[in-house]
Amino acid sequence: MKDITRLFDFPYYQLQNHPLEACLVTKYNGQWKKTSTQEYIDKANAMSRALLKLGINKNDKIAVISTTNRTEWNILDIGVLQLGAQNIPIYPTISAEDYEYVLNHSESIYCFVSDEEVLEKVNKVKANTKLKDVYSFDRIEGCKHYSELLDLGKDTSNQDEVEQRKASVKADDLATIIYTSGTTGRPKGVMLSHWNITSNAIYSVPRLPIGNNQIERALSFLPICHIFERVLIYIYQYAGISIYYAEAMDKIGDNAKEIKPNLMSVVPRLLEKVYDKIMAKAAELTGIKKMLFYWAVGLGEIWEPYKKNGAWYEFKLSIAKKLIFSKWQAALGGELHTMVSGSAPLQPRLTRIFCAAGMQVMEGYGLTETSPVISVGKYSNKKFKVGTVGTPIEHVEVKIADDGEILVKGPNVMMGYYKDPEKTASVMTGDYFHTGDKGEIDSEGFLKITGRKKEMFKTSGGKYIIPTLLENDLKQSRFIEQIMVIGEGEKMPAALIQPNFEFIQEWIQQKGLDVGKSEAEISNSSVVQERIQQEIDKCNVKFGKWEQIKRFELTPEIWSIESGHLTPTMKMKRDVIKQKYEKLIEKIYRS
Numbered sequence: 001m002k003d004i005t006r007l008f009d010f011p012y013y014q015l016q017n018h019p020l021e022a023c024l025v026t027k028y029n030g031q032w033k034k035t036s037t038q039e040y041i042d043k044a045n046a047m048s049r050a051l052l053k054l055g056i057n058k059n060d061k062i063a064v065i066s067t068t069n070r071t072e073w074n075i076l077d078i079g080v081l082q083l084g085a086q087n088i089p090i091y092p093t094i095s096a097e098d099y100e101y102v103l104n105h106s107e108s109i110y111c112f113v114s115d116e117e118v119l120e121k122v123n124k125v126k127a128n129t130k131l132k133d134v135y136s137f138d139r140i141e142g143c144k145h146y147s148e149l150l151d152l153g154k155d156t157s158n159q160d161e162v163e164q165r166k167a168s169v170k171a172d173d174l175a176t177i178i179y180t181s182g183t184t185g186r187p188k189g190v191m192l193s194h195w196n197i198t199s200n201a202i203y204s205v206p207r208l209p210i211g212n213n214q215i216e217r218a219l220s221f222l223p224i225c226h227i228f229e230r231v232l233i234y235i236y237q238y239a240g241i242s243i244y245y246a247e248a249m250d251k252i253g254d255n256a257k258e259i260k261p262n263l264m265s266v267v268p269r270l271l272e273k274v275y276d277k278i279m280a281k282a283a284e285l286t287g288i289k290k291m292l293f294y295w296a297v298g299l300g301e302i303w304e305p306y307k308k309n310g311a312w313y314e315f316k317l318s319i320a321k322k323l324i325f326s327k328w329q330a331a332l333g334g335e336l337h338t339m340v341s342g343s344a345p346l347q348p349r350l351t352r353i354f355c356a357a358g359m360q361v362m363e364g365y366g367l368t369e370t371s372p373v374i375s376v377g378k379y380s381n382k383k384f385k386v387g388t389v390g391t392p393i394e395h396v397e398v399k400i401a402d403d404g405e406i407l408v409k410g411p412n413v414m415m416g417y418y419k420d421p422e423k424t425a426s427v428m429t430g431d432y433f434h435t436g437d438k439g440e441i442d443s444e445g446f447l448k449i450t451g452r453k454k455e456m457f458k459t460s461g462g463k464y465i466i467p468t469l470l471e472n473d474l475k476q477s478r479f480i481e482q483i484m485v486i487g488e489g490e491k492m493p494a495a496l497i498q499p500n501f502e503f504i505q506e507w508i509q510q511k512g513l514d515v516g517k518s519e520a521e522i523s524n525s526s527v528v529q530e531r532i533q534q535e536i537d538k539c540n541v542k543f544g545k546w547e548q549i550k551r552f553e554l555t556p557e558i559w560s561i562e563s564g565h566l567t568p569t570m571k572m573k574r575d576v577i578k579q580k581y582e583k584l585i586e587k588i589y590r591s
Contacts, residue, residue, distance in 0.1 A: 004202065005171035006194040008081045010237040011041050018240030024071040025244045025259075032244070032259070035071050040078075046153030047079025048162045053152055054110070054132075058084035058165070059174070061106045063131075065090045065099070065122065066114035069224045069245040072137045072146055074233065076112055081194075083165045087176045089225035091568040092118050093561045098187065100125035102179050105189060105419065116140050171195035177418050178227055180368050189418030190368045192227070199411040200371040201234040203394045207362070207378040208263070209338055210239045217335075219261035221246035226569060227372045228342045232265055253331060260333035268346040269570050271339075271361070275350060276478060278328060280506060296320035300356035301349055305384050317356060325357035332359070340364060340376070343569050345449060345468065347476050348387045355386075365389035365449060367435055369427070371412040374398060374435075375447045388446040398447060399432070405453050406439045407432040438466075455574065457488035463546040465493050470549060473542065477535040478503050479528075482559045484577050485549065486585060494588045495552040496581050497532065498559045504528060523554035553584040 004013050014023065015037045022034040035043075056062070062080050064087060066073055080087045088106045090099060092114070099121055103111065111131050113119045115138045122134055136143045175194045179187035208215065218241050222229040236243050241263070246255045249270075256264075282293045299313070299320050307314055329336060339354065342364045354361045360379050366372030375398065377383055377390030384390065392398045396410035409431045416424035427434045438450045451466040458464055467485035470493070474483050481500040487493040501519050508515045508522075515525045522528055532554065540548040559565035564576050578585065 004198055004238070006081070006169055006173075007175055007198055007234065008044070008078045008166065008169075009198070010201075010234050011037060011044065011078060014237050014240060015041060020240060020242055022242040022244075023237070024074055025242060026071045027245070027247050027255070033071075035075075040071075040075065043075045043150060044078035044082065045159065045162060046150050047075055048082045048153070048165070049156065049158050050149035050153035051079060051083060051085070052158055052161055052165075054149075056080075056083055056085050056110075058168070060085045061088050061108040061177070062086070063088040063090055063103055063106065063108040063111040064113075064225075065092050065111065065118045066137065066224070067092045067118060068114060068248060069220050069222075069229070070114065070137060071245070072112075073224055076146070081175055082162060082169070084169045084173060086174055089176065089178060089230070091179075091223065091225055093568050094187075096121040096124045100128055101186060102189075103129040103131065106177055106179075110135070112137065112146065113143075114138060119143055169194065171198070174415060178225075178368050188420065188423065191415040191418050192368075192371055193415050196371045196412055196414060197227070197231055197234065199395065200373050200393075201231050201238060203396070203412075204231070204373045204376065205235055205238060207376045207383070207390070207393065208235065208239065209378070209380065210241070215239070215241050215262040215338070217242045217244060217259055217261045217263075219244050219246055219252070219256055219259060219264040221249060221252055221255075222265050222267065222343075223568065226343075227368050228366070229265060231372060232340070256333040256336065257331075258333075260335040262335055263338045263340070264336065265340045265342065266361075267343045267570060268341060268350070269344070271341065271346065271350050271354065272475070275353070276500070276503060279478065280503065283506070283510070293324055296324035297353065300325075300353035303352040303356035305355070305379065305386065306382065320356070321358055328357045329359060338362060342366065342372070344571065345472050347472060349476055351386050360384075363389050365437075365447060369414045369433055370396075370408055370410075370435075371414070373412070374406075374408055385442075385444070385446045388442070388448045391445045391447065398441065400439060400441060401434075403453070404438040404440070404450070406435045406437045406447070406449075408435060409433070459487055459493065459546065460489055460491050461546065465547055467493075470495075470539065470543065470547065473539045474535065477532075477539075479507075479532050479535055482565075482572070484572055484574060486578065486588075490589055492550040493547060494585075495536070495549045496555055496577060496584060497552050498555050498557075499523060499528065499532065501558065507531075519558070520556045523556040529554065551588045553581070553588055555581060555584065 019037040021036050023037040023040050024035045025032050077087050088108050090102050109130055109132050111134045113122055113136050135146050137146050139145055172193050172195055174191055176192050177189045179189050218236050220243055224230050244259045246252050285293055299317055336359050339361045341361050346363050351361050362377040364376030366374045373393055374396055375390045375392045399407050401407055413433045436453050438453050440448050451468040456466050470485045471483050474480050479500055480497055482498040484496045485493055504522055505517055513527055515527055536549050561568055
């Protein structure tokens with residue numbers, strides 16, 4: 001086969017080099033259903049033939065909105081891309097109004113939905129869009145089913161036209177428009193070419209431990225509509241790794257036990273939740289079991305890569321793995337050895353603990369605009385350092401601007417923002433893309449992210465504050481679920497905090513405190529506030545006096561995507577949060 005240059009080349013490459021019986025695996029009605037590489041390609045071609053019969057032309061846009069990752073997504077993806085049309089993935093959790101905006105801005109003419117809930121939102125706005133029809137992956141009364149197109153495509157008489165369309169697609173052609181969730185304003189449509197994403201996948205492959213069949217099965221659950229998970233799916237196809245799609249976020253543990261994955265991608269929030277659950281169970285232990293558990297965790301907290309702590313430490317760690325950490329691994333199938341973390345900074349403490357437990361966490365860094373991978377760690381070849389996001393991948397150049405901003409150049413840098421040349425020009429200097437993140441590169445070439453350029457602010461005293469440094473430190477506390485540092489133009493930094501209500505409820509019970517269990521009672525409790533003050537005090541000593549958090553307020557509700565506090569990738573919408581809690585901010589600074 002010729003070199004891979006377009007996204008639909010990946011399944012054909014797999015067929016030629018390492019065809020799989022279980023290429024894509026999804027659970028339907030309690031049973032895992034395997035789709036082989038050959039079946040994947042056959043169905044993608046049937047989809048292409050059907051779409052041709054529907055009159056799909058080059059550069060037509062087809063939207064897909066799926067609540068969970070599933071095999072149908074991939075079949076549709078290849079079926080669309082082979083025709084020179086574009087796949088427009090949409091986050092399922094955004095509002096119907098945002099669906100309408102993305103469908104109209106992208107000029108999508110067909111839409112595929114996963115389930116009834118998504119269909120309901122699409123139907124609310126369908127009349128205001130250019131959609132000709134909607135198809136669903138689930139069987140829903142009154143909605144055309146995805147299988148109708150596979151049936152329509154059984155007639156192979158127009159396969160020659162599919163082949164002609166495929167041949168005419170160039171590496172630099174537009175493949176997809178991904179609408180970034182955006183922490184402010186309307187989503188931006190990031191245009192990515194076939195080569196943007198294909199090159200990123202191919203150049204990221206050497207960072208995976210894929211020799212000697214180390215990775216046979218990957219568990220996928222992060223939204224495939226996000227470029228981070230999507231590029232991993234292409235990487236898995238290239239590397240001949242079976243992809244198992246989790247049923248839902250809350251089924252990850254159950255699914256992992258069933259399929260025993262070797263690799264999965266994670267976001268820091270997920271690892272934080274896994275760790276919190278483990279620690280909550282530990283609190284119930286007594287005697288020697290409890291002592292051994294905390295001894296093992298203590299060892300994990302000082303873990304260093306490449307056996308830097310010496311032979312005696314490694315001996316103790318081997319005992320801890322046998323007695324304690326093996327149970328952590330068993331909870332995720334027993335064969336998980338690598339996790340790729342992206343989307344937000346990961347607490348170094350969690351990196352150390354999970355690595356000590358035998359599940360290496362390789363932190364990466366990237367943006368939708370960079371397809372996304374810029375840099376990522378790899379344990380072998382000494383390309384791993386705790387607290388960094390590894391070194392840049394091949395053919396991607398990173399430099400730090402005079403003001404500390406990370407600039408990136410390479411084949412992964414986007415074509416631009418759809419219908420917004422001015423916005424595109426504002427983030428480019430020649431071939432360099434301005435990431436908006438601040439960072440530094442150490443003497444060994446490791447990249448460290450130090451914060452968001454836009455999120456930095458000055459107090460009225462003229463002192464610069466980098467809120468993410470304080471936030472990341474405080475989020476290590478089990479009492480704190482979310483925190484946002486504020487204080488631009490004010491005399492001092494302060495914080496809005498969403499307590500970890502679940503953990504605090506358990507803490508209240510254990511301590512026998514008379515606080516009440518509701519979120520409002522917890523956030524208004526002086527006992528809880530005093531306990532969180534202790535966490536703030538512990539953090540403050542690590543920072544200069546001008547940076548220290550002088551006051552805070554607890555919010556009486558959970559910050560969520562649905563309530564508008566967070567983007568679909570769990571980033572804080574700072575302006576929205578400020579608006580929602582104007583009165584609390586007034587209380588901090590004016591009372």
